[in-house]
Structures are given as structure tokens and as C-alpha cells.
Amino acid sequence: MKLDLRFTSRPPFAVWCEAVAGFIHEGSFIEEENMAGVDQKTSAYLRALNKRGFCKAEIGETLLLPGEDRLMAKKVVLKGLGPKDQITPELFLSQVAGLAACLRDLGVISFAVKIPLLFGVDQYHEQVRHTVQEAVNPFLAGSKGEDDEMVTAVFSVERTLLGEISEVESLLRNYFKDIVPFSLVIEPPGGKSEI
Numbered sequence: 001m002k003l004d005l006r007f008t009s010r011p012p013f014a015v016w017c018e019a020v021a022g023f024i025h026e027g028s029f030i031e032e033e034n035m036a037g038v039d040q041k042t043s044a045y046l047r048a049l050n051k052r053g054f055c056k057a058e059i060g061e062t063l064l065l066p067g068e069d070r071l072m073a074k075k076v077v078l079k080g081l082g083p084k085d086q087i088t089p090e091l092f093l094s095q096v097a098g099l100a101a102c103l104r105d106l107g108v109i110s111f112a113v114k115i116p117l118l119f120g121v122d123q124y125h126e127q128v129r130h131t132v133q134e135a136v137n138p139f140l141a142g143s144k145g146e147d148d149e150m151v152t153a154v155f156s157v158e159r160t161l162l163g164e165i166s167e168v169e170s171l172l173r174n175y176f177k178d179i180v181p182f183s184l185v186i187e188p189p190g191g192k193s194e195i
Helices: 040-051 089-105 121-141 159-164 166-176
Strands: 002-008 018-024 062-066 075-079 112-115 150-156 182-186
Touching: 002 121, 002 166, 018 089, 040 062, 062 089, 062 112, 075 089, 089 121, 121 150, 121 166, 166 182
Parallel strands: 002 150, 002 182, 018 075, 018 112, 112 150
Antiparallel strands: 062 075
């Protein structure tokens, strides 16, 4: 297995991949903050599902939607985090691992995930680092040792913090260097190029 890690400030729905992945909390539907990284039409659809009681964003709830033509992905996979005021770093990371295991079980090897700013700017770098590790671990554990398998994970991070992600980059390089062959690319802030 090989790993291709990429960081961008673009929303996941603007990235070519098999699946857009994200997180929703119980207030996501009221605030219209789009922490899941989906487009406006999908956000409106999620609000409609929530009003009908179908999607409540409860802890551990998983929602799988088709990507439709307006997205660059065939699937949208969202993971519930419960009430926003009860989200802890540990709870969030457990749901990241659950989301990654779901993607792996669906056969997805190319995905884009939005890392929402949940715990403040001062903790965002740690949140990003741990999110990347938890998002990749299920793929590493499920790897059949095939050298030609490439898992591509694109992480959408807060635009204002993308330029400061270099300290996370060095920690991730150190973490993965003895585990799996990998590449790590950070899109320049404000960039619109393909990564």
C-alpha cells in the first residue's frame, strides 16, 4: 500500500475523488455553517432530511448519499457528532476512525474530508494531525500488503490556517516514515490548482 496525503483549503465537494466525507453535529442544520464540506444543494437536502427526523446527527450516526452530478465525488459519507457543546477531542477522533472504517468497507480509496475547527485555533494543528492519523489507520490495518494499492486522502483545512500547516507536516512525515511509503502535498494558500 502507498499513501498520498494532500492538504487544501478548497471544500471537499470541489475535489475530484470517490467520496466526500464530513462531520455533522446536531446544530449543523440550524446554523447552516456547512462544516461537512458539501455543496449548498446537499446542505439544503440534509436540512430537509433533518426536519423529517431522518438524519439527526446523533453520535455515531452514518449517512451515505449519492454524489450526484454537481459534486466531483460519487458518494457523500457523513458522520454524526451529537450535540456541539458535548463534542470532545476524544469523541471527534473516535468518529474520524469510524468514518475511515466506513470508507474502507465501502471500497473507497480516494476521499476528501473537511476537518472542522471545533476546539479553537490554538488546538487546530493537533486536531489536524490526529485526524489524519485516525483517518488513515483503518486503511493501514486493512492493507493486504499490495504495493500497487494507493490510498489518496485530501484534507480540507481552514483557509486561514493552511499556511501554518508546516509544523503538522513534519510531525506527519515523522509518523508515517517507517510505516508506509507516502507522499504529502500542501496546496499553496489561495491556490486553485489541482493537487
